[in-house]
Amino acid sequence: MMDIRKTTDRDPLFDALRAELSRLETPRGVEAELLQAFARLHPPRRRRFHVPGPRGWLLAGGLSGLVAGALALAVALQAPRVEDTPQAHPLVALDESAPFIALDSAERIAAEPAPRMVAADVPRTSLAALGVPLTPENAGESVRAELLVAADGQPLALRLSAVE
Amino acid sequence: MTTTTTNNNSADTDLLRRMRSGAADAFAALYRRHQGPLYRFALLRCGSADTAADVVQEAFMGLLTERFRFDPLRGQLQHFLFGVARNLILKHETAHRRHQALPGTDDDDDSDGPELAADDACPLVRLLDNEAAEEVRRALALLAPHYRDAVILYEMHELSYAEIADICQVDIGTVRSRLSRGRAALAKRLAGWRTTASAA
Numbered sequence: 001m002m003d004i005r006k007t008t009d010r011d012p013l014f015d016a017l018r019a020e021l022s023r024l025e026t027p028r029g030v031e032a033e034l035l036q037a038f039a040r041l042h043p044p045r046r047r048r049f050h051v052p053g054p055r056g057w058l059l060a061g062g063l064s065g066l067v068a069g070a071l072a073l074a075v076a077l078q079a080p081r082v083e084d085t086p087q088a089h090p091l092v093a094l095d096e097s098a099p100f101i102a103l104d105s106a107e108r109i110a111a112e113p114a115p116r117m118v119a120a121d122v123p124r125t126s127l128a129a130l131g132v133p134l135t136p137e138n139a140g141e142s143v144r145a146e147l148l149v150a151a152d153g154q155p156l157a158l159r160l161s162a163v164e
Numbered sequence: 165m166t167t168t169t170t171n172n173n174s175a176d177t178d179l180l181r182r183m184r185s186g187a188a189d190a191f192a193a194l195y196r197r198h199q200g201p202l203y204r205f206a207l208l209r210c211g212s213a214d215t216a217a218d219v220v221q222e223a224f225m226g227l228l229t230e231r232f233r234f235d236p237l238r239g240q241l242q243h244f245l246f247g248v249a250r251n252l253i254l255k256h257e258t259a260h261r262r263h264q265a266l267p268g269t270d271d272d273d274d275s276d277g278p279e280l281a282a283d284d285a286c287p288l289v290r291l292l293d294n295e296a297a298e299e300v301r302r303a304l305a306l307l308a309p310h311y312r313d314a315v316i317l318y319e320m321h322e323l324s325y326a327e328i329a330d331i332c333q334v335d336i337g338t339v340r341s342r343l344s345r346g347r348a349a350l351a352k353r354l355a356g357w358r359t360t361a362s363a364a
Contacts, residue, residue, distance in 0.1 A: 014319045020297035026203040030221045031195055042186040
């Protein structure tokens with residue numbers, strides 16, 4: 001469709017009216033009402049994670065308390081572990097192949113602040129009381145042993161590493 | 165002019181798209197761009213500031229709720245809004261006529277009868293401070309509505325015949341005819357005032 005706008009033949013009669021009307025705008029209240037209507041039609045989107053209200057906090061606290069109680073009960077009912085008892089000091093069980101033979105009381109061994117391991121050749125005759133076989137042929141021999149020694153040199157326990 | 169129009173269309177389209185996606189600032193910007201001309205058109209067309217404000221509000225509310233769906237491919241938003249406002253005013257006038265027995269007019273009737281623009285107030289109630297402007301407004305208010313549309317859109321909003329034809333849903337020949345008759349009726353009405361003003 002051809003545009004036949006003729007801007008030059010506008011009637012000057014309307015000049016005053018144009019000037020007067022150019023100052024007029026829609027009352028401000030209309031914009032405010034429209035923006036309110038817009039807000040109603042486009043409510044703000046809900047956040048995925050939102051701060052819960054008092055009831056939410058109450059529920060969350062209750063659930064957390066229940067879980068914590070159940071965990072505490074489970075831990076309390078669990079049997080104590082051997083390693084946690086003072087009688088079962090870990091030094092005795094260092095070697096899985098052979099057990100240590102205590103030469104002193106368990107309390108003394110457990111109370112020793114700085115025990116150390118020492119390898120030594122012990123005469124068989126000294127070990128006969130511990131059940132080491134002793135015959136006239138091997139009576140002069142020695143047995144390789146590991147000794148758990150206290151800081152003052154006192155032997156606390158012994159483990160035979162090679163008994164023939 | 166064409167570049168400006170294209171830029172305006174593009175800006176309107178962008179604002180509309182953002183408005184539909186929920187951007188309140190886009191809706192506010194759109195409203196501020198178009199409310200002035202729309203309000204002035206409605207004010208001259210119906211002669212009542214309250215009704216004009218209602219018409220502007222309803223037009224934008226319709227745009228917001230998509231009761232009035234604008235297609236950017238079919239023209240400018242401003243013209244679309246003029247068309248919406250005109251239809252709302254016609255609807256308003258039709259409802260108003262049910263309560264008031266006014267003489268009917270056909271489309272090309274050049275009647276000088278009381279084609280009152282104002283619905284809830286007398287069109288002769290002063291709206292403007294400037295006397296010359298107010299006289300022209302009163303003369304316009306007494307024109308038949310279909311002449312008033314053409315004269316307001318052409319003289320006040322500087323639209324082309326084609327644009328007015330599109331807004332009023334008539335052909336260009338009808339626009340030309342209505343404009344000519346409207347101007348003649350206006351000149352006739354204002355002749356007396358001009359004589360008085362000159363004498364003073």
